[in-house]
Amino acid sequence: MEEFDSLQQSWNQQAVATPPPFETLLNSAEKNTRALKAKHRWTTFILSTLVVLLTWFFGYSAGFSLNRGSAGFLFMILSILLRILLEIVSYRAFNKIPVSKSFTDYTAQVTRFYARRKKIHYLFTPGILLLYITGFILLLPAFRANVSAGFYTYILVSGGLFFIVFGWIIFRQIKKELLLLDFLKNIR
């Protein structure tokens, strides 16, 4: 192992990196934690607002009669609620993985977590999207009957664009998680 001893000597000759001052690290950590919490709050706020609006519309339309339109609202609300619930459960499950475990144990637990996420992506995500799209389609006749032709076209176009953008975001997230799962599975 003479060769390695020489490598060790070279390694030891490197300049030691100066760690940042404690205050800088603390301030930066606090800033990042605040930003992360704000991001979570915003996501919850946006999704909750969407659910409240849909619920209000549902109540409004169901007040007259339980028809295709109100069923559409119900499907859309359910799909969003299901998605929020799954994300909350996943977020909590990930945070419960003890980070102070040994590298082998931690890797095994994180791998199991992402394997479960894969099942969610393959089983629940298409179901949720299908439920949302079904709800939207069921709503269309109600929109056509109650709004102007221009606004109806706007609803169709914006709804279509929403699905494309939303689908792309979900696809990217799933791809990222599947790559991470492959990476974790290859760790020995």
Next chain:
Amino acid sequence: MAADATQEAFIKIWQNLEGFRNESAISTWIYRISVNTCLLHLRKPSSKKETRLTELYERATENYNTQTDQQLSKMYGCIQQLDETGKMIILMVLEGVGYEEVAEIAGITEDTLRVRIHRIKKTLSNCVQHGGI
């Protein structure tokens, strides 16, 4: 990336401090959190845009002779080619962390670790001498 990982590890150490039960040395416990935090950081998209190990040495070795520089350059390149566990183990060994502590951090027996370290050292030495793993 290193600064972000340091920050995140720092936050996690702070948040989990109450969970430390003196079952291992505090340094082992901190190393575990740091290693596990870095594991997931390696896969973040932003990490791919960041400086790679081979470039880092240039900043750290400005005042050394050419031979050492070349050896370090090759060494960083070779470490980069190791698998994740190999990288983690050899970096701790190079930093002088004891085998017993490395075994506890990695979650493998000391005997297994010794075998792995022997292999990694051999691979690394060959790689630096002849290039490529």
